[in-house]
Amino acid sequence: MADLNAGKRRKMSDIQLRSSWSNLPDDIICLILNRLHYVDQVRFRAVCKGWRETNIKGRVKSPDKLPWMIAIDSQSSYLSSPPRTIETQACCLFDPLHQRKHTIDTSITRSGLLLNSLVVASKHGWILFGQGTGVRVFHSFFFYSPFTDEIIQVPKFHRDCRNATFTTSPVSSDCQIFAVNNCDRKIYIGIYRFGGDGSWSEFSFDVGEEYSATSDIEYVDGILYTTCFNKSVVGAFNVALKEWKVYPFPASEDHFIYCGGRLIECNGDILMAGTGENRYSYREWIVFKWDRLQMKWLETICLDGALFIGDTSVFYPILKTEEELVISEFRNTIHSCDFNKLEVEITTRCPPKLLEKLLEIYDWDSPYLLRFWIQLPELK
């Protein structure tokens, strides 16, 4: 009994000796990180070794409740007239909740990599750029993270492509890239696996007259979806079964759809967003969700979140019980901008007051040429 007490006392004094803020238990560090915004998380992790070396994998949720926006003032030949000089090029990240603009000293504008490049997809803080000479014909791809200023080159695919997307962060070994092209009544799908043997695999299917140019592609849960607006069909490539199927476009009872085909992942489902004209000739956004059991598109009247559409598109779930007022206002809203025009055009399905807020928090007045939505990366 006496020995046991002595042991306990020793243990206590050990604790007292080690007690200092730099030795906070991992559980507490994770609880604090979960209450911080991204910038503060990054700074918190830079305080001392104890706070940095905590294993946070899977224990810290992303503080990302609305997408950030990235603006690049590039001298991309498509966009800039007259071309900017290197000195005036800049890259900015907009943090909507802090309403702060962070200027990044970026290697991509300096390296000239942006010349002849376009954004093709963005996920988890990474942007996939396609490089090419014509309008939307890419002969190579590279990843860029504005948060860490890293570039990851993708090995060349032997075929030029018009669309591409990817599954997860390219620093992860299970990341896959999909590149798509159509010609000679065929669809070609290239797949590159980061953990694989370093080469692309290619699949092709005869599509005849029923499918032609691809407007958008997105990968969700084992299936690569492609839209073909001019034939009003959707293609679905099952990656595991190597199967290609074509389904009709969604139809709306109330709208004449005249522009559609943006595919967006939403909680493991696939959404298609497009604009349509209602019987009062009023143009508005319509959203459909693919029902895997019924194998058809269902019109979604109320969105359990906010849809951000542009060169990159992303869905943010927002709970009915969301307490933060700024965020709860975004429930069931759609925000889109066409950045390829020099002036920014926003179409929203949201109250005018929220539109004003949106313009303010993303600092829409800044004279940047390339702008798109970006998700925060996983905290390292």
Add this chain to the structure above:
Amino acid sequence: MAIMYALKSSDNEIFEVEQKVIEQSETIKKMIEDGAATGEIPLQVSSKTLAKVLEWCKQRQHKTVENENDDNKGKRKKERDEDDDIKEWENKFSDELKADKDVLFDLLLASNYLDLPALLSFLCQLVADMVAGKMPEEIRRMFNIENDFTPEEEKAITAEHGWAFQP
């Protein structure tokens, strides 16, 4: 007659506490259920910290008991007034902890050890509010933390997210 328990701090001070108050701690609740809590309950918490913990628990207990006794009539106004009272109490509690970071630190560890989720969550929010918007160097000064990175390590860390370290 309320059941009382005697808690013994690591520096051997005895605290007589009502069962309902102390059962907010999952750790102690388990000890009582397991029958391990006969006589004094020894805790690895200093008397200074334990006093603070009990201050919190009593305030929380007060709140739950009053809510249980309420009938619906007039509840809204009463709740609002109560909420204001609690806010005021919590602000005072936070201010004291902000002023004495050693107590705050001990209280964090104690709430973790005693498994008091509401207190732990409150304290983590307090720390989060304290570090928000501050640079690593300011945070180190605030909590008296030594910068134990080598200059090379620090350079690599700040270079990785350069934009986040600009004022």
